[in-house]
Amino acid sequence: MTPTGSHGQGGIDRLYFYLRQVVAARGMEGVEISYFAARGDAAGWRWLPAFPLRLMAFLWTLATVRPDIVHLNHSTHGSAYRKAVLAWLARLAGRRVIIHFHGMVTPEDQAASPPWYRALGRMARGADRIVVLGRHFAPFFSRTLGARPDRIVVIPNGIPDFAPGPPAERPHQEPPLILFAGEVGPRKGADLMIAALQRLDALHGDWRCVMAGNGELAPYRAQATAAGLDAKLSFTGWVDSEAVHRLMREAAIVALPSRVEGLPLTLLEGGCAGAALVASDVGAIPDIVIEGVTGAVVPLDPDAIAAALADLLQDPERLLQAQRASRRMFEEHYEIGRFADRLRELYLEVAGRPAVTR
Template structure:
């Protein structure tokens, strides 16, 4: 057992406000979601800041300053940088560079859903800089084998410096506690944007396939709410669809537990927390097989897959679940078992703690 006075800090560099989305939620779970013993004291620092992105240079500078001061005082054992694409890669790359210059090991944790097309659009010098961000890290953590192969084959990171770690989430409800009376409840939970396939889901809900079905759909999340509210009205869905706006974690958990199905028809994803939370709640899932999703879910067993952008197939999948109680029960049971095997908080936090120990031992 390490004495408390000898424990160094691990700075978790990530958005810590609502703008952090799933990335910020992963960090919150890592810090507070498990009783697993950590070899370092976890401290979240924000390199973006809340509100306008125009303030991000200020918050990035503060984060770098904190790293430099803590490292100079001998209090910093590791910097765990959570990174996405676009501006996040620039900010976090500079933060990681500062840590490396101070002799502090860096763990780079990739959450980006669209990093590959983003990288492909960069000019040559931009790709060179992006490769440098990942290659200079002591270890890169990714959500699935597709990202691992991309970092090794395209970015040139050494294979022994890339590790797959699946996300973990707290169990929402086990067994399922949601009230199942009334209409069939369809839930979309996430940022309302085209990437998430929100418009495709609305078109599916207006399909003749579902015209006679007794359902209600809830779209929970921020983003382009007014745009999709107008689309729902144009499709004649006013009486069947509601938009809650942004919801906190307690509200999201309650909605997940009460839903008959979670639908996530995204075009690009990493490994969405909302899907893992639905598995733990025993809520069946309809989703697209993108990102790391098909690495962990099996079509017709732990989820129903639909092609991105295929609203008619989505409508047919929803109709199947509405009509087939046995299918719903089978998906719920298989989802809970999968969650218990692979996506608990103890499994996720324990894996991260083991990586922390490896890195600080290697850098003693």
């Protein structure tokens, strides 16, 4: 179960679009997957009036498809509300439930304990398995939300290998390209990125940057203009996977100073393309961005981000070593086939166990 289906632009839908491709190409022995869009095309608050129709469709799916397992991919806020209801219905129907968390709960969320946070806790305590994207999230579910540790499993995201071969053989651009790929907004740290680029220009002038993604672009274009970056920074708006992958192959560095994050596909794509990675210390990002190896882990501070970018750009050998390490990291851990294999093992294990009844 994903938010909008195979045509969705978000990270969860993209992940399962890639999984569909793998399953279509090689199958998944012993497992048959049916897909369901939990929210559909209703964006923002519009999911509220549309959700009763999705509930009816889900009940029909339970009755006709009769799945052994209901696998709910979810985040926080409205996503947690929707999936908590769907998980309850699935358990009521005697189905095994896997919840797969792609978001991040901040300390402020924990202190405020909003209704969606409490719904997340109930859903976690009642699930047969909880999938998290990295080691960072397991203690939160066990110690904070009270889920059983033996029901928590780490499965990192994966993507197809769209750029095989060592980074040195790829046509990186001159001047070096810094790529920000993702929703252009505060959650991904777009404002921090632009502020960092303004400072970078004083430290190292030979670079250009592309910010590729959807979002409310006008205020960020204005910020870039005020910072004097119009000649070096461009915005593409939303682009499809093929265009993103082309930019990734051209990029020397992929940067993502997110404030809230799980394990972003953008950084996996950067690793696949053999780009050095500069990103914030949130969620499971430190699992792939290893300080001094694949790039730099930075605080949410424009000066620190600019310094990390300058350090890489001013030292070509260090940059190349980070690019090679990033590519190796992808090959060893994050190729989509590995994700599919881990998911298959989980499905077969959970299908062989009695469903949780609480």
